[in-house]
Amino acid sequence: xxxxxxxxxxxxxxxxxxxxxxxxxxxxxxxxxxxxxxxxxxxxxxxxxxxxxxxxxxxxxxxxxxxxxxxxxxxxxxxxxxxxxxxxxxxxxxxxxxxxxxxxxxxxxxxxxxxxx
Numbered sequence: 001x002x003x004x005x006x007x008x009x010x011x012x013x014x015x016x017x018x019x020x021x022x023x024x025x026x027x028x029x030x031x032x033x034x035x036x037x038x039x040x041x042x043x044x045x046x047x048x049x050x051x052x053x054x055x056x057x058x059x060x061x062x063x064x065x066x067x068x069x070x071x072x073x074x075x076x077x078x079x080x081x082x083x084x085x086x087x088x089x090x091x092x093x094x095x096x097x098x099x100x101x102x103x104x105x106x107x108x109x110x111x112x113x114x115x116x117x
Contacts, residue, residue, distance in 0.1 A: 011055025015043045015083045018091055039074030043083070050078040057086050061094055069096075079103070 001009070012028045019026030026045030042053040050072035054064050061082065068080035079099040085091045 039071035
């Protein structure tokens with residue numbers, strides 16, 4: 001396994017652990033077993049979210065988000081996101097603003113529902 005593939009796999013494991021620490025049953029996808037369609041998310045387990053993982057020092061966010069959009073459209077249609085980090089930094093999530101507002105509206109609706117109980 002090349003060093004970049006090893007780093008990518010390590011990043012995917014880190015994101016899966018991060019999701020599990022937040023209470024979601026996330027795992028690396030089965031794409032590495034060769035039995036899933038192209039476009040499968042790197043990490044699965046966040047309902048409605050397509051996760052592309054990038055663990056690199058220099059990232060072209062536009063290219064990474066384009067890949068996430070293409071892959072999500074080919075498979076589940078989930079909201080495309082890029083989880084990314086450099087060495088010695090925390091994980092960040094990048095997504096289209098339009099999709100972020102979809103999530104925010106859902107969060108806001110749930111919050112308002114609780115207030116009216």
